[in-house]
Amino acid sequence: MTILDYLRIWLAGARYSIVRTLMFRFDFIMWSLVELFWMTVNVLLVAVIYEHTDSIAGWTRYEMLLLVGSSMLVQRFIMGFVWSNLFEMARNIRSGHFDFFLAQPGNPLVMVSTRKVDLDGLANAVVASAIVIYAARQLGLSPSIVEVALYCLMLLCGFLINYAILLITVSLTFWLGSAQGIEGSYFTLMEFSRLPRQAFKGVSSIVFVWILPAVVVSNVPANTLIHGFHALDSLWLLAVTIAWMGLAVWVFNRGLRRYASASS
Numbered sequence: 574m575t576i577l578d579y580l581r582i583w584l585a586g587a588r589y590s591i592v593r594t595l596m597f598r599f600d601f602i603m604w605s606l607v608e609l610f611w612m613t614v615n616v617l618l619v620a621v622i623y624e625h626t627d628s629i630a631g632w633t634r635y636e637m638l639l640l641v642g643s644s645m646l647v648q649r650f651i652m653g654f655v656w657s658n659l660f661e662m663a664r665n666i667r668s669g670h671f672d673f674f675l676a677q678p679g680n681p682l683v684m685v686s687t688r689k690v691d692l693d694g695l696a697n698a699v700v701a702s703a704i705v706i707y708a709a710r711q712l713g714l715s716p717s718i719v720e721v722a723l724y725c726l727m728l729l730c731g732f733l734i735n736y737a738i739l740l741i742t743v744s745l746t747f748w749l750g751s752a753q754g755i756e757g758s759y760f761t762l763m764e765f766s767r768l769p770r771q772a773f774k775g776v777s778s779i780v781f782v783w784i785l786p787a788v789v790v791s792n793v794p795a796n797t798l799i800h801g802f803h804a805l806d807s808l809w810l811l812a813v814t815i816a817w818m819g820l821a822v823w824v825f826n827r828g829l830r831r832y833a834s835a836s837s
Contacts, residue, residue: 574678574679579683579687583687586689587689589689590689590692591690591692593689594692594693600693601692601693604693605693605696605697608649608652608694608696608697612697612700612704615641615645615767616638616641616704619634619638619641623637629772630770632769632771635708635711636708636712636795636799637769638704638707638711639704639708639709639795639799640767640769640791640792641704641767642701642702642704643705643731643794644763644766645701645704646698646701646702646705647728647731647732647735647790648701648735648766649694649695649697649701650694650695650728650732651694651732651735651739652691652695653690653691653695653698654687654690655687655739656691656694656739657694658685658686658687659685659686659740660743661688662746663743663746666746666747667746681829682822682825686736705798709798712799714798714799716798720797720801721798723807724797727793727797728794730790730810730811730813730814731790731793731794733814733817733818734786734790734814734817735790736818736821737818737820738762738786738817738821739759740824741820741821741824741825742758742759744821744825744828745824745828746828747827747829747831748828748831763790765787766788766790766791767791770792773788786813786817789809789813793807
C-alpha cells in the first residue's frame with residue numbers, strides 16, 4: 574500500500590468518527606468540558622503560584638504559561654489521534670479481535686493507530702493554542718514563519734515520543750494480557766512535561782531529562798519559541814524521538830509475533 578492509500582483510509586475513518594460524534598453530541602460536549610476543566614485547573618495553578626513568586630527555575634509567569642500550553646497541545650493531539658486507538662488495541666488483543674487488523678492488507682501498526690479520531694480530544698487543542706498565543710503576546714514575541722515551523726516540528730517530535738511510550742505500554746498486553754495496571758504510569762510520567770527542565774537536579778535530571786523523555790517533549794518546543802532555535806537541544810529531541818519510536822516499533826513487532834503464535 575502507498576502513503577496515498579493510507580491517507581484515504583485515514584480520511585474515511587475520520588469521516589466515520591465525525592458522524593459518530595454528531596450522533597452522540599452529549600458525550601462529545603461532556604468530555605470536552607471535562608478536559609477543558611482539567612486545562613483550566615492547570616492554568617489557574619500557574620496563576621496562583623506566580624502570585625507568590627516572580628520566577629520558578631528561571632521561568633517567568635508567561636514563559637511558564639507557554640510551557641504549559643505546549644504540553645497541553647501535545648496531550649490534546651495524543652488524545653485526539655491515537656489514545657483510544659491504542660487502548661482499543663489492548664482490548665482487541667485480549668479478546669482475539671486483533672486478528673481483524675492482521676487480515677487487512679496494510680501495516681498492522683498503522684491500521685491500529687489510525688482507525689478513528691476523537692473530536693473531544695482535539696476540540697481543546699484550540700484552547701491550548703490560544704494559551705500559547707496569549708503567552709507569546711504577553712512576552713512580546715514576534716516569531717518568524719520559520720520559527721513557528723520549527724516550534725511545530727518540535728511539537729511533532731513530542732507527539733511521536735508520547736505515541737511511542739503509549740505504544741510500548743499497550744504492547745505489553747501481548748505478554749501480560751492487560752495494560753490497565755500500568756497505563757496510569759504514562760499519565761504520571763507526562764505530568765513532568767509541564768515543569769521547567771532547570772527544576773530537575775541530580776538524579777531527577779538524569780531520570781526525567783536524559784533517560785525518560787518526560788521533560789524534553791515540551792521544554793524544547795517552548796524554548797524554541799521563547800529563545801529561538803538551539804541546535805543541540807533540537808538534535809537531542811530528534812535523537813530521542815528516533816530512539817523511542819524505534820524501541821516502540823521493535824516491542825510491538827515482538828509482541829505481534831507472540832500473538833500470531835498464540836492466536837487461532
